[in-house]
Amino acid sequence: MSEQDTPGKKPCIWMAAGVVDFKLCHHCFDCATCEFDRAMSAVAAQELSLRDACELEMGHPAQVAPLRARLRQRSFEELLEDQGECYAGLERPQIAEVFGFRAPTSIYLHRGHTWVAMEACGRVRLGLDDFIQKVLGPADAIRLPAPGEALQRGRVALTLVRKGQEAQVPAPLDGVVEVVNSKIRQRAALAHDDPYGEGWLCVVTPTNLQPDLEKLLFGRRNAAWIENEAHKLLGLLESSAGATRNSGGTVIGDIFGTHPQLGWENLVREFLPID
Secondary structure: OOHHHEEEEEEOOHHOOOOOOOOEEOOOHHHOHHHHHHHHHHHHHHHHHHHHHHHHHOOOOOEEEEEEEEOOOOOHHHHHHHHHHHOOOOOOOOOEEEOOOOOOOOOOOHHHHHHEEEEEEHHHEEEEEEEHHHHHOOOOOOOOOOOEEEEOEOOOEEEEEOOOEEEEEEEEEOOEEEEEOOOOOHHHHHHHHOOOOOOOEEEEEEEEEEHHHHEEOOOOOHHHHHHHHHHHHHOHHHHHHHHHEEOOOOOOOOOHHHHHHOOHHHHHHHHHHOO
């Protein structure tokens, strides 16, 4: 079903004003919490500033390209991705070390190895946990959902790509994507190197928050679950378990890269269940 066919949606005010050809409102006209409105308003403000500057310099009304024409210079995805800079100040979670894996205890975890952190205005930020990053190793690319795309809990939300192989990752909750981390598209390995910081993936407006949160793990349960996952991994590596640790006694950062005999598909099936 296309966005044009989506029942119950109303035209965005930017569409109603004739600035954009098509855009539906996902926020019940609460523009203060809408990243699309923030991006559009920023471009409009830039146009007004340019016009005022030209008028001061030229001494007469400036001929500045209309907003609609200027927007055509960039895609809406680019405009929305730029707003990711507003989320740079992520508060890092508290961490418990479990067999060399970093388990966050102050944010939520989904059993598909994504984390969920609460943000302002009822939004949440999503990322991949340290465990799955170390199991599969650094990705060559991460295919993220587009701003405006709806996520459904337990269904595919994003895809990791490494050496031609893919791993689909389930969404931890229902919601609509507001912002994606453009840095991940530039350097996917950032999600591996800094999973709870600069390697975050997207910001989402949840549509079923309380019931979805009740299905997630939190606090000490996060560490206990990662411990269970680590035991499963060590079971798969029983014949070479010691090789998963370096001389400092911690788990290496690329299990699959070091032990390809485990099989990419086997690891994905074991640790990334899709409903």
